[in-house]
Amino acid sequence: MAGKHLKIISGTANPEFAYKIADYLHVPLCDTLITRFSDGEVRVQIKENVRGADVFVIQTLSYPANDNIMELLLILDALKRSSTHRITAVIPYFAYARQDRKDKPRVPISAKLLADIIQKAGADRVLTVDLHSAQIQGFFDCPVDNLYALPVILDYLKSKNIQNPIVVSPDAGGVERARMLANRLDCGLAIIYKRRPAPNIVETFDVIGDVTGKNAIIIDDIIDTAGTIVSASQMLLQKGAKSVIATCTHPVFSGPAVERLKNSPIEEVIVTNTIPVRGKEFEKLKVLSVAELVGEAIKRINIESSVSSLFV
Numbered sequence: 001m002a003g004k005h006l007k008i009i010s011g012t013a014n015p016e017f018a019y020k021i022a023d024y025l026h027v028p029l030c031d032t033l034i035t036r037f038s039d040g041e042v043r044v045q046i047k048e049n050v051r052g053a054d055v056f057v058i059q060t061l062s063y064p065a066n067d068n069i070m071e072l073l074l075i076l077d078a079l080k081r082s083s084t085h086r087i088t089a090v091i092p093y094f095a096y097a098r099q100d101r102k103d104k105p106r107v108p109i110s111a112k113l114l115a116d117i118i119q120k121a122g123a124d125r126v127l128t129v130d131l132h133s134a135q136i137q138g139f140f141d142c143p144v145d146n147l148y149a150l151p152v153i154l155d156y157l158k159s160k161n162i163q164n165p166i167v168v169s170p171d172a173g174g175v176e177r178a179r180m181l182a183n184r185l186d187c188g189l190a191i192i193y194k195r196r197p198a199p200n201i202v203e204t205f206d207v208i209g210d211v212t213g214k215n216a217i218i219i220d221d222i223i224d225t226a227g228t229i230v231s232a233s234q235m236l237l238q239k240g241a242k243s244v245i246a247t248c249t250h251p252v253f254s255g256p257a258v259e260r261l262k263n264s265p266i267e268e269v270i271v272t273n274t275i276p277v278r279g280k281e282f283e284k285l286k287v288l289s290v291a292e293l294v295g296e297a298i299k300r301i302n303i304e305s306s307v308s309s310l311f312v
């Protein structure tokens with residue numbers, strides 16, 4: 001089945017990721033000018049004809065998030081004004097996703113605001129990887145494909161042939177993600193019970209489940225300052241776990257994260273390339289690529305084929 005003429009545009013947040021997708025699809029990246037004016041404002045120009053094209057804009061919203069968001073919005077607006085057939089915002093890491101509900105007085109629902117802005121700028125569709133919470137899909141009025149990095153992580157874990165494993169969720173919110181991995185590894189599940197008195201501050205309390213003598217695999221969607229992961233690993237070892245490895249989809253790695261992970265008892269930190277880790281590499285770090293997964297989703301969207309089989 002042939003699709004509309006496919007065009008891929010990359011922002012400057014993670015160009016290596018976009019190049020890998022382009023290689024997978026055998027489609028060159030669209031010639032695009034993205035620079036800054038002297039006062040720091042973003043300047044965008046699409047230097048190819050995109051009239052009638054099915055355009056995919058690849059831009060992760062990692063640090064500096066606000067600059068990368070503005071860059072995405074301007075690219076979308078430029079395309080909207082260029083008579084494209086359809087514009088899909090490919091956002092491997094969706095920023096502001098942790099602010100997805102009104103849990104305190106007088107706070108914004110930032111994820112909803114960002115969803116509204118992206119659509120207003122011109123996105124007809126959104127493709128992303130491991131949203132912090134599935135409900136964010138409902139903040140959009142356009143189709144959203146939320147891919148899971150789990151199959152890529154699972155293949156790597158199986159190749160390690162870990163003996164007597166147990167999958168651990170670092171909090172109650174991640175239980176479903178951990179359960180999916182535990183089912184596929186055919187092993188047990190444990191949960192860290194914790195309280196977070198303030199953002200990026202965690203007080204860990206206890207482990208629900210028996211980890212004695214087992215090799216623990218902590219899975220989360222994001223490692224930010226690494227406080228959660230490191231304190232969880234220490235507690236698991238105190239409770240009798242033989243070893244701990246940690247895995248996540250999005251290596252935000254802000255503040256003291258890299259030093260904490262390097263100095264922690266975690267034996268390996270497995271992440272994906274939704275966010276570039278340039279300058280944050282360390283010996284324990286293993287980066288897996290989800291570019292082919294995203295590339296396959298782009299191909300299927302372009303030819304109007306089913307994407308649902310990629311969700312599991």
